[in-house]
Amino acid sequence: MDARVPFLTALLMLFLSLPFSHSAQAAQPDYTLEKVVEVSRHGVRPPTAGDRKLIEAGSQRAWPRWLTEEGKLTGHGYTAAWLKARYESQRYRQLGLLPSGCPGPQDVYLRASTLQRTQATAEAWSAAAFPGCGVPVHALSHEDPLFSFPIGKATAAEKERNRQEALAALGGDLQQAEKRLQPQIAALKKAVCREDQPCPVFEQPWALKVWSNGGVAIEGLDTLAAMAETLRLAWSENQPAALVAFDHAHSSAELSQLLPLLTAKYDYTNDLPSAARKGGSVLLDQIVKALKQEGQPAPASANGQHQADLLPPDVRWLLYVASDINIAYLRTLINFSWQQGEYPRGNIPPASSLVFERWRSSNGERFLRIYFQSQSLDQIRQLTPPSPADPLSVTEWQGKDCRATSVGTLCPFDTALQLIEKNIDPPEVAVSYPHS
Structure with a gap:
């Protein structure tokens, strides 16, 4: 093999690298x-x-x-x-x-x-x-x-539109949405309810409401989301674990298991197109x-x-x-x-x-x-x-x-x-x- 080949190859590689480096630098402006x-x-x-x-x-x-x-x-x-x-x-x-x-x-x-x-x-x-x-x-x-x-006040047409948007977010049926969330609901219930004592919000079916101003609410879910929010705030406040979720959350990982109903509330009542626009x-x-x-x-x-x-x-x-x-x-x-x-x-x-x-x-x-x-x-x-x-x-x-x-x-x-x-x-x- 010609002894000059490695040298020429190295020279060619150096030559090719120069415009590439310049182009890369130009493609990344300040x-x-x-x-x-x-x-x-x-x-x-x-x-x-x-x-x-x-x-x-x-x-x-x-x-x-x-x-x-x-x-x-x-x-x-x-x-x-x-x-x-x-x-x-x-x-x-x-x-x-x-x-x-x-x-x-x-x-x-x-x-x-x-x-x-x-x-x-x-x-x-x-x-x-x-x-x-x-x-x-x-x-x-x-x-x-x-x-x-x-x-x-919202018009009757506006209220109905908001109700339909909420139903669409729910998947078409409020009770079916509640059933899909039963594992998350059960986890929250275990944390906030006393054994063998009434805990009424967990026994009542959810109800979709549209207020006079057009705002959407879901009775039942709103209360569960307020519970989850309160637990997260108590953790954030650095309250003793015995006071957070009634001694049912001793780490951020355990607390996070009690929070998904906050997402459900956003999905079904706040993150709706018409409500957001208004x-x-x-x-x-x-x-x-x-x-x-x-x-x-x-x-x-x-x-x-x-x-x-x-x-x-x-x-x-x-x-x-x-x-x-x-x-x-x-x-x-x-x-x-x-x-x-x-x-x-x-x-x-x-x-x-x-x-x-x-x-x-x-x-x-x-x-x-x-x-x-x-x-x-x-x-x-x-x-x-x-x-x-x-x-x-x-x-x-x-x-x-x-x-x-x-x-x-x-x-x-x-x-x-x-x-x-x-x-x-x-x-x-x-x-x-x-x-x-």
């Missing part, structure tokens, strides 16, 4: 994070007064009392939310989205619903992300159309408007009145803090689902959030990244700080022409927004943004 709109659930709370009434009547026993007033954010819940917010803000500073010191008016805006638990969670975000800066939390003192299901269109419309903002002054209306107060603040990080039902409506409108860790499918844990990020590549293309993130059951219970070694659970939204990149799943910006916008009903109310 990405810059331009804007974030985030919708978070509030942190850990005790059961609300209404839920306590349901679960105690349904089980005919007293449930453990909490030190915190019913329905309000606990100190433990504040700290868990604080840890998550600190982790997020550190990431955004590393990515260049936020300044190293206190933010300016163009950097951040925090908006919470009218509830104490959402406002206190937003205050935890402010304190963790911008310590000592006094970044205010904005909230209305009255009913907020941004987060509320519209008031007013309950989530206002908020999703504001999210889309915020993502489109370019840092330009708001235009004047036809009568010359400035519209700045009717648009989301044009900031780099816009945070809304609300309830799980708000996130449920949004995820239904954008066709998104997840299953994270030991949580059942579609679970929306305390302080979890749905995040919309706008990115720009070095070649000028814009992208949208959407993901859901949460702390694990044990991260919240043990107040474990999220870190690169123990990160938040993240599930990425997948839309048309999305691709995996070094910064996450990125989707063509205009295409993704078109997919989202087609599911938004034109809002019938104006949303104003208070300023301090």
Whole structure:
């Protein structure tokens, strides 16, 4: 064999590798994070007064009392939310989205619903992300159309449509759906009912209801879901195992077996197309408007009145803090689902959030990244700080022409927004943004 062949082969391989390396580098542009709109659930709370009434009547026993007033954010819940917010803000500073010191008016805006638990969670975000800066939390003192299901009576046709959508989600028959869930129902019954004592909610057949405003409820399932939610909150609060599920859950794995009825409630009452459009269109419309903002002054209306107060603040990080039902409506409108860790499918844990990020590549293309993130059951219970070694659970939204990149799943910006916008009903109310 010619002695020159190995040398020529090596030279050829080197030559071929040069354009390939250049092409690979060109195919992986740098990405810059331009804007974030985030919708978070509030942190850990005790059961609300209404839920306590349901679960105690349904089980005919007293449930453990909490030190915190019913329905309000606990100190433990504040700290868990604080840890998550600190982790997020550190990431955004590393990515260049936020300044190293206190933010300016163009950097951040925090908006919470009218509830104490959402406002206190937003205050935890402010304190963790911008310590000592006094970044205010904005909230209305009255009913907020941004987060509320519209008031007013639904028409007979609307109510019937919602009922049919619920039946379709149930598989066509409520009692058959209840039968399919018997293993999950039995597991919850074993945990919350006393032996040889009445536990009425487990003996009564479920009943499908459509309220005057068009909202859907399932009597029986709603109470069972409230029980499961209360057990998860007690675990998250780091209550002694003897007080969680009446000493029937000694690990996160055991607790997770008692939670699937939360998913059933979402599936059959909240994650319905018409309910989501009615309950989530206002908020999703504001999210889309915020993502489109370019840092330009708001235009004047036809009568010359400035519209700045009717648009989301044009900031780099816009945070809304609300309830799980708000996130449920949004995820239904954008066709998104997840299953994270030991949580059942579609679970929306305390302080979890749905995040919309706008990115720009070095070649000028814009992208949208959407993901859901949460702390694990044990991260919240043990107040474990999220870190690169123990990160938040993240599930990425997948839309048309999305691709995996070094910064996450990125989707063509205009295409993704078109997919989202087609599911938004034109809002019938104006949303104003208070300023301090």
